[in-house]
Amino acid sequence: MGRKRGKKRELRALAAPFTVAPPSGARIRDRLRLGAADESVLTLVGEHLGGHQRSDFTARVALGNVSQKDTGRAARKRKLTAVSSSRWVGAMTRASEDQYQLSVRCLYDERAGLRRAISTIDKRLAVPCGQRGGRLRGYPDQNERFQKQRRLQALTTRLAVVEERIAAERPAVVVGGRRLARVRHHLADAHLTGQEWRQRWDAARLFRTADGESGAGHGNYTITVGPYDGSVTLVLPEPLRHLANAPRGRYRLACTAGFHHRREEWLDRVSAHRAVRYDIVRDAARGRWYLDASWSADTTPPPAPDEIRQRGERLLAVDLNADHLAAVVLDGHGNPIGEPHTVPLELTGPTTTRDGRLRAAITGLLGIAKRQGCAGLVIEDLGFADARATGRETMGRGGRGKQFRRTVAGIPTARFRERLRGMACHAGLFVIAVDPAHTSIWGGRDWQRPLQQQTKTTVTRHHGAAMAIGRRGLGHRVRRRPGVTAPDQRIGQRRATGQTGPVPRPRGTTSPPRTAGTPPEGGKTRLCRGDQLVLLPGPQDRSEGHRTTCPDYGELANSDQQR
Known part of the structure; x- marks a missing residue:
């Protein structure tokens, strides 16, 4: 008795190809070669703004996943303006909202991944060890099955925690990075000292981001970069106005910024006073400071x-x-x-x-x-x-x-x-x-x-x-038709793949139906017996010679009918 064949596995439907959308913006970077005085001022500004931004983010998480009109952003901005500046408050509240929405999306993605893993392990645990249940195969031995049961319990516990956070609408976020926070307990493995880790941790928690504004001077009033001389100035928060060295409570850095990469695009925007966002970033591992400029680009839909x-x-x-x-x-x-x-x-x-x-x-x-x-x-x-x-x-x-x-x-x-x-x-x-x-x-x-x-x-x-x-x-089929590619050198000049369909003829150029008395167009399509070259030609060929012209097919066809 033959083996019983199961149902043939069906292939999933292929998704249609699509054109990837171009980037919606650009981001460039230039190094700031700061002195000791500039570094101390930027550090104070970053620590002051970072502390208030974390407080605002805590208040945003407490509100939960509410609509945009219920976030209370206007009231939060009024509260922060008294301790910082109206120019910085907009960027701080926007960063809090973006971070919250990103954390919620990550929670949903983590829940989907945990559910897939739990479902797969459950299906294999339902099959006895060393056996098969349809297309599923059980685990080979009891040891691996036991380990998978423990793994299933751990995944179920993690899923319960994620479900609880989603229900409470309060994701867990570590400002500065959860990975860097874990390194604190493994300094020897990371080849870091306590002081080095503290410097990286403090640098990651600083806030020095200024959103651009169309119509403002050079696209950004909070942090302004001159297009001609490359001077960098920023607005100081209200408690730090005594550190200003420029008019109207601003601080001017001793160094300049040039933006060599994509400089022409940046100059076009700042010269037209279009919005440009700036971020002052400190790389504690390398001991360097950078200025990032970013803006949104006007893109056209790509062709399908x-x-x-x-x-x-x-x-x-x-x-x-x-x-x-x-x-x-x-x-x-x-x-x-x-x-x-x-x-x-x-x-x-x-x-x-x-x-x-x-x-x-x-x-x-x-x-x-x-x-x-x-x-x-x-x-x-x-x-x-x-x-x-x-x-x-x-x-x-x-x-x-x-x-x-x-x-x-x-x-x-x-x-x-x-x-x-x-x-x-x-x-x-x-x-x-x-x-x-x-x-x-x-x-x-x-x-x-x-x-x-x-x-x-x-x-x-x-x-x-x-x-x-x-x-x-x-949009072509992937598989090749058999017998298309010819490895022979003499006939290998023709099209190699032959996968595309024939090009349709223009309307009105279809050939009429051919009959036995209709001569073919474009010369002969089949050689007659007398046209073939032979070593010893027949008697008729000796007397008349080889024929080189096409016979009159119409006369041949009519002669058979006249007999």
Whole structure:
């Protein structure tokens, strides 16, 4: 008796490709080389404003998740104005509202992840050890099952805490960073002393943010940067007005700011008195001070993938991997152009080093797109949210599973997408995101060998995945039709992929139905027996010679009818 086959697993519906929106703003940074007097004044201002901003945030959390009109922002601003300045109060209350809304969203995301993990473990615990229940497999032994039961209890406890915070509408927020707060109990492992940790903690809790205002002098009255001389002045809070060295209770720094990166855009805004936000940041680990300028940009809607396909423009398809980027150039019909490209990507070392290497890799991709005349790039819309939430339940166990999980954790999907979106927009290119389902499987199976036959470089399955990503972004089918690519050198000049459908004829150009007496247009389509070259021609060929003209098919057809 044959084995009973279960129901065939259905593939999920693929999401439609979409064009990634360009960045809605810009942020640039310049270093401030402060003296001892300037550092002391900025520290006093930051500590004074930081203490009152934390008090305002506490009052905002106590209100709960209420509508915007019930937040009491006007009353809070009046209360803070007496102890600071009306110029700083707007930024302080806005920061409190933004932090609260972000914390609430994080709570909902954490609850969703905990529920996914609990559901997955519950399903596997329902199956006995070493057995299978449909598509679910039980844990291999009692030891692992016991550990998973303990893990389930811990997740359930965490979920109960999150549910309680959501019901109370009061998220737990650590001003200065929860990670830095935990380092306080592990100073030896972090290679820090108590004094060094205290300096970083105090620097993270300072507040020196000033929102811009259109129509104000150079786009911001609280912190003003001169477009010509680079002078930096700021309004002092009311209790610190005695430290002013400029008119109207302002303090002028001895150093200047130039903003070399994207300076022209910054100059256009400050010269037109458009809103620019400034943040004065202190990096305690490096002992440096920075001035950040940010503003919102006027963006136009990017073209849809269907519009890009109709234009017939080239695209650069990119497959993101843990150690390299695989890229292939495609034309408007989804056919590969030239040789595949491989951009190395080494993500080891400190955070700043990894970020710099990621930027260098993206710069290499943009250079390839520019040289090949591409209008944009196509990437996968990766997130690994579900996989990271369930962990070993869906990503394997043992040595191979552990290695795979480390690989997934090392792929900077979100950072790569954000960096590529900003840098591509600055370079005049757009980005298309597609569903990542089955791109590696289908690309490696259907495109690796054909690409290898057409190029001299080594082609991997990741280049095949890039082909699948690019074709999906253009709206074509990923899989190839069999028998299209011809490895023979004589007939390899034709179109390599043949995946696109035939171009429809214009209306009114359809050929009439052919009959037996209608001669074909454009010359002969089939050679007659006398046209074939033979070593020993027949008697008729000796007397009459080889025929080189097309016979009159109409007469031949009519002669049969006359007999």
